[in-house]
Amino acid sequence: MIPDLKSLWTFGLVFACHVLVISAGDSVPVLLWGGDGETSPPEPVNPLYKTSRVDFEKILNRKLGKSLPPLLVFVRDSFCNEDITQNKENLKKIKNAGTIYLPAVESPMSVFESLSSYNLTMDDDLESVADNQLALVQATDLDTVPEIYSSMRESSPNLIAALTGRSCIYSRSERVRRAAAENETSLFFNSSSGEVLFYASQKPFIKMADDKDFVQLTKLSEASYADRKNRTTILGLIFTTPDGSKLTFKFNFTLIYGYYRLINLEYSTTSDVNHTGEILLTSRDRISVPRNFSYHCSQKTIFRNGSIILNFTDLQIQLDARGSFGDTYNCIGFTSIPIWTGIFVTAILALIMIWGLTMIMDIRTMDRFDDPKGKTITISALE
Known part of the structure; x- marks a missing residue:
């Protein structure tokens, strides 16, 4: 057809x-x-x-x-x-x-x-x-x-x-293959040995005591780290502001029972007219990561001290890396909700089986039988 x-x-x-x-x-x-x-x-x-x-x-x-x-x-x-x-x-x-x-x-x-x-x-x-x-x-x-x-x-x-x-005359759009442009807004630090890695999808935002809005720190002038006896690691980030002043952030990590824990974050600036020195910024989230894992728990990590607020986006840190990030630790316990559900259902089935076996074991057989050659068993009405 x-x-x-x-x-x-x-x-x-x-x-x-x-x-x-x-x-x-x-x-x-x-x-x-x-x-x-x-x-x-x-x-x-x-x-x-x-x-x-x-x-x-x-x-x-x-x-x-x-x-x-x-x-x-x-x-x-x-x-x-x-x-x-x-x-x-x-x-x-x-x-x-x-x-x-x-x-x-x-x-x-x-x-x-x-x-x-x-x-x-x-x-x-x-x-x-x-x-x-x-x-x-x-x-x-x-x-x-x-x-x-x-x-x-x-x-x-x-x-x-x-x-x-x-x-046939028409203007055909040509597809041009271009190299991907580097993301200038991201923040990445890799030590010379490749052991310490620090990443954020955006440069940090900070709100000073006298500011009403957040200001993005776009110029990272220096980054370094120091390892003290393999127990305490200090990661330093120095940013330069448009007015020429420098903001320094020091992340103090300590290895405790196989976990790297952020003890505190020290903040200081060269434009501090009162010369108050370093200010400790703390986070509501407990920043702790097992060894050979990279910390990546929340989309926004906020450090604050009074009216001073420091905000990192998609923060990821690893202190014992081998040139690249290892498995991520997303602050999720090893016993998740599906595991707890399976344990709960298994426990109920186990209790039902134990109760059934107990009932079967409690069954008693007869211990007296009628002899066809002997005298029949007679049960009176009084009995």
Whole structure:
């Protein structure tokens, strides 16, 4: 069975994005329909490849047959698959069993114009097309194509029509492959030995005692760390503000029973006119991480002391790394809710089984039986 126009349009639109690449220049789509509907269909055409001029000539001759029916060709100066996509709803009005859709044909107009057995006519006001006549109609508006074809078919039932163009001119957007730009807002520190790693997805925000809004510290001027007897590690970050002053943050970690714990965070600034020295900032979250794990517990880590607030986003720290972060410790206990649920259900089933076994063990058998050769057991009414 020959597929109808709707199925051909659906098939063509599925490969539209692939066809657009090959439909530039003199390769244009061709829609061929009409006739008595009894002609055998051509061989299947792969929509991903361009149909050559010779192959299209064979397809057209097979469609026309030996009877040389009237041929009506709608021509556009520029015709691409985008035009078909944009006008698919209107072109669906064309229904014919012998419809052929070729998404990319090499110079189809040269094939139509070289039909020696046809008389070429170029008139936009034709009322009918006779046999052995080829009529070229300028299709400035695709909405009128179904109407013109319907009116022509009334006088010529075996009319064959085609819709194509002389070229395909469109601006194709090129995909440029570029290297990913570095994220200048992130904060990352890696010691020379690769042992201490510090990361935050954004530079820290700080709110001073006299400020109303948070200010982002964008310039990290110095970062260092010191390891004291493998027990205490001090990580220092020095930021430079726009006014030239320096803000120093010292993270004091101590190894206790296999856990690195942040004891305190010392904050100081060179612009402190009162010379109050270092200020200890504390966090509500307990920053503690097992050895060989990286700390990454919350999206925002806040340190404060009165009106001074320091905010880190996606903070991740590891003090015994080997050049890269290890497994993350997200402050989730090893006994999670599903584990507790399994233990609870197992305990209930165990209690039911123990109760059942106890009931079975408490069953007692008879210890007295009736002897058929001896005296029968008689139970009086008083007993």
